[in-house]
Amino acid sequence: MVRTRNEIEELIASFLNGEATPEQAMWLEEWKAENDENLALFVLMEKTWSLSNGRERFKSPSVENAWKKVEVHIKERAKTIPLWKNPRFIIGVAAAGVIAFLLGVFFANSVQPEQFYADEDPDKSEKVIPAENVLLASDKVSSFTLEDNSIVNLEEGSQLTLAADYNVNGRKVELKGSGTFEVVHDESNPFVVMVEGLEVYDIGTVFTIDTRGDTVSIVVAEGAVELRLNGKTLDMVEGDSAFYLISDRVMERYESKEVRQDKVFVFDGTNLEEVASILGKFFKRKIVVMDESIAECPVSVTFKNEDLPTILDIIRELLDVKIVRNKDIIGIYGEGCN
Amino acid sequence: MEVITEIDKRAIDRLFQSYYEGLSRYAYSILKNQVAAEDLVQQLFITLWEKRNELEISSDPKSYLYRSTYNRCLNEVKRMKRRGVHTEVSEEYDLSSQQDTSQLVLGKELEGRIEDAIETLPEKCREVFRMSRFKELSYKEIAEKMEISIKTVENHMGKALRLMREELKDYLPLIVITIVLMKGW
Incomplete structure (x- = not known):
């Protein structure tokens, strides 16, 4: 990347x-x-x-000394007699089991256990998904990390069902609704999204599937995918978008530039006037820098697949400018560069 | 990509030599305490050894180690919060709180310079930076408080650090030397 x-x-x-x-x-x-x-x-x-x-920097540790500490534990534990062979352990486990059961009964209804993350668990904002599962984003956009580390962001009201043999015999999922997929590509273990009869095959990718009424839109943000429908295929690469009409069972590539959704803008010290011009051309809006004192202000930010209001909000925050929208024109006002 | 089919001591040793420092640095970024960070990573490797017969690391072991470190850090942060422990305080240092008079003067001068540098940041950028530094808010919390996106917070923080670096450019070698002297590095 x-x-x-x-x-x-x-x-x-x-x-x-x-x-x-x-x-x-x-x-x-x-x-x-x-x-x-x-x-x-x-x-x-x-x-x-x-x-x-006001904090210390991380100091390079002595890996050798640290390893010695770990090695001591490894050696010590290797020498230890296995617990299950120790009669005391068996008695102890039995006693502990009884106590634990009683405590469990006592606390079960009064204490909410705090949830901690297992070693393999994903981000704090994400949920761990075992296979054979249905993922639901009932009331808000939700992020899930699958067991192969692929990430799915489901739109509100969307649902993803993982095949019972997910990650064992391929990685098949069925989508109802909309979502973005960041797939960890594995040629030997293909990732396929089925949506309303259409199959979307990952070929190393970040892509979005958006279902609105009778139309499913597919946008490839990174890499490539292949769409399969009734024996036909359609290859898509980064920046491509396509649609699938569910009732007609027809898939087509979007050809016109106006509907391409590869909205990636990399501004690296680009002056505000030029930024306004680029965005205006792309979004077909008249965006004008109204004050000369801010026309040359450098903008350094990358936008990936953001809509125009979000982009303008970020520019407003970054440059501390005022943005006034009306029907025909979007005006950017400000005094000097921050 | 390295794939581990069998976890033996040599494999653990190799992983440890390759990733210990990076993992510790990552743990430190979250815990802000070097001792705790290194302990956590060492314990991760001990657990890896203990559970070697149960674990199947079919994917990249590096990914496994980083994710495990991350999750353990989150758990540690939770535990610290639950216990009301703020280990971060022990690792903070105050440039003006030194014993020696000359160092005290220099420390105060530095603090003033740093404060000046913060003041030169654009307003929103400064606000984000101050929330992060003084209130120790996460990006998410800052985004919520300021009603901006997390992406914007990231932009501001990157920009703040870049501008601070520029502002402190001439000062940086002196500051580093001063801290080295004060901390006895």
């Missing part, structure tokens, strides 16, 4: 603030190891973070 300098700096900031996901942390470690320049940037940002937050 290619990231801009700004994205990397944001990622480093997230990492230092304890907000990075495991995947981001891994990516960052690999990126640091790529060359000295990357490492230097990380160290500099880490030092800045340390100073500005």
Whole structure:
């Protein structure tokens, strides 16, 4: 995955603030190891973070000493007689079982057990999904990590059913509604989404399936997918979108640029006037920088598949400008660059 | 990608040598306590050894280790909150709270400089930064309080750190040396 300098700096900031996901942390470690320049940037940002937050930096540990500590435990435990061969243990377990049962009965109705995450569990905002399960996003957008680490974001009111042999004999899921899939690609273990008779085969991908009435829209944000319907196939790559008419059982690629949804804008020091022009052309809106003093303000941010109101909100927040929308024109007002 | 078919001591050793520092750094980013972070990662490897016959790490072991570290950190944070423990305090240091007079002066000067640097941040950016630094709010909490997206918080924090780095550019080597002296590194 290619990231801009700004994205990397944001990622480093997230990492230092304890907000990075495991995947981001891994990516960052690999990126640091790529060359000295990357490492230097990380160290500099880490030092800045340390100073500005009044915290110590992480100090490189002695891996050798740490391993010795772990090794001692491994050796000690290897020498230990297995517990189940120890008569005391058997008696102890029996006694503990009785006590635990009584305590369990006592607490069952009064204490809500706190839920902790198992080693294999996914993000704090996500739920662990065993196979043979139905995932529901009943009242809000919900994120799920499947056991193969693929991530599914289900739209409100949507449902995903995992095949009983999910991840054993392929990875088949059935979608009702809308969702975005970030699939961990595995050629030997294909990921297939079935939606209203259409099959969407992952070929290394992030894609969205959106069901509205009689129409299913498929948008590929990264990688590629293959649509299969009644023996026909349709290949889609990053930036492509297609639709499927359920009642007519017809699938088509969107050809016109107006309906393409590969809305990825990478602004890296781009001046605001140019940003307004690019966005205006894409979204077919007249976006005008109304004050000269902000026309040259640099914008450094990447938008991926965001809608125009969200993009404008972010620009407003970043540059501290005012955005006034009316029927024909969107005006950006402000005084100087922040 | 490394795939482990059998977990023996050599495999654990190899994983430990490869990932211990990275995992500890990651744990530290969440726990903000180096001792706790390293203990947690060591315990993860001990557990890995103990459960070696039950575990099947069919995917990338690195992913498994990072995710396990993450989940253990979340559990630790929960436990700390439940116990009302704030280990972070023990790792914080105050640049102005040093014993030696010359260091005290320098520490105060640094604090002033850092405060000046924070003041140069754009308003929203500064607000986000202050919420993170002084109120120790998460990105999600900041986003909710300011009614902005988490993505915007990320943008602001990245920008804040970039601008702070620029503002402290000339100062940074001196600051680092000062801290080294003060902390006796």
